[in-house]
Amino acid sequence: xxxxxxxxxxxxxxxxxxxxxxxxxxxxxxxxxxxxxxxxxxxxxxxxxxxxxxxxxxxxxxxxxxxxxxxxxxxxxxxxxxxxxxxxxxxxxxxxxxxxxxxxxxxxxxxxxxxxxxxxxxxxxxxxxxxxxxxxxxxxxxxxxxxxxxxxxxxxxxxxxxxxxxxxxxxxxxxxxxxxxxxxxxxxxxxxxxxxxxxxxxxxxxxxxxxxxxxxxxxxxxxxxxxxxxxxxxxxxxxxxxxxxxxxxxxxxxxxxxxxxxxxxxxxxxxxxxxxxxxxxxxxxxxxxxxxxxxxx
Numbered sequence: 001x002x003x004x005x006x007x008x009x010x011x012x013x014x015x016x017x018x019x020x021x022x023x024x025x026x027x028x029x030x031x032x033x034x035x036x037x038x039x040x041x042x043x044x045x046x047x048x049x050x051x052x053x054x055x056x057x058x059x060x061x062x063x064x065x066x067x068x069x070x071x072x073x074x075x076x077x078x079x080x081x082x083x084x085x086x087x088x089x090x091x092x093x094x095x096x097x098x099x100x101x102x103x104x105x106x107x108x109x110x111x112x113x114x115x116x117x118x119x120x121x122x123x124x125x126x127x128x129x130x131x132x133x134x135x136x137x138x139x140x141x142x143x144x145x146x147x148x149x150x151x152x153x154x155x156x157x158x159x160x161x162x163x164x165x166x167x168x169x170x171x172x173x174x175x176x177x178x179x180x181x182x183x184x185x186x187x188x189x190x191x192x193x194x195x196x197x198x199x200x201x202x203x204x205x206x207x208x209x210x211x212x213x214x215x216x217x218x219x220x221x222x223x224x225x226x227x228x229x230x231x232x233x234x235x236x237x238x239x240x241x242x243x244x245x246x247x248x249x250x251x252x253x254x255x256x257x258x259x260x261x262x263x264x265x266x267x268x269x270x271x272x273x274x275x276x277x278x279x280x281x282x283x284x285x286x287x288x289x290x291x292x293x294x295x296x297x
Contacts, residue, residue, distance in 0.1 A: 006184045017186065018046050019047045026054065031058025046059075046073055048100070109139040116147045139184075140160070141161075185249055232273065237272065
């Protein structure tokens with residue numbers, strides 16, 4: 001496993017973060033085993049994105065066996081920002097501290113409020129927790145531009161944003177702008193849904209013969225390499241590419257089995273095959289040029 005600094009927090013986190021979500025049907029002992037597998041493979045960063053009793057029990061048992069300062073634990077608040085109140089913050093801390101048995105959270109991750117500030121009661125509650133060092137940092141999850149006033153509030157220390165091999169300039173500039181502000185950046189959605197089904201004709205079918213004759217990019221920039229690269233799955237390639245972005249402090253993954261955790265953790269130590277990065281850039285360039293061409297017609 002490789003490790004990266006998490007912004008200006010002073011913490012070093014694993015290059016990948018394991019998301020623990022209620023979407024899985026794992027039992028408490030299975031959650032515990034999954035987290036142990038992650039730790040054994042060098043993962044020290046976890047994002048708690050669920051409140052099911054099985055998840056909280058399994059995670060509490062696993063985390064209790066590790067010295068707290070060796071872990072970086074993020075709590076994802078599911079409520080929309082406009083619904084965030086002191087009561088929601090109190091419920092979050094009760095789950096994190098009472099049910100997980102934690103003394104503090106390294107990061108609380110909120111949905112983007114799409115405005116200059118959080119609700120007053122939530123802001124006051126979170127700032128008090130931050131001053132007491134019970135919550136060490138606050139992150140914003142966004143697929144757009146976070147309001148500058150919120151970023152300059154003194155509360156926000158991290159940004160969680162999609163980043164993958166099809167990311168355009170808007171997403172790349174968002175990541176780099178966050179780095180300029182000394183924010184840590186968590187990479188989300190490294191394997192986007194649009195690239196998961198490589199048999200999907202709308203996303204991957206080749207242009208018609210007529211268009212090939214008129215489009216110099218018709219045979220450039222396909223995504224066939226996602227399924228045609230020996231020894232690499234499409235998911236592995238997408239993760240490997242996200243890990244090449246040095247601005248990301250960590251890339252979030254989701255896995256329900258120990259084998260998945262082990263496979264994805266192994267990708268961190270692998271270099272993408274020769275030529276794959278070039279194929280990715282050609283695919284991005286080709287897609288952008290076609291979008292521009294379609295916009296002109």
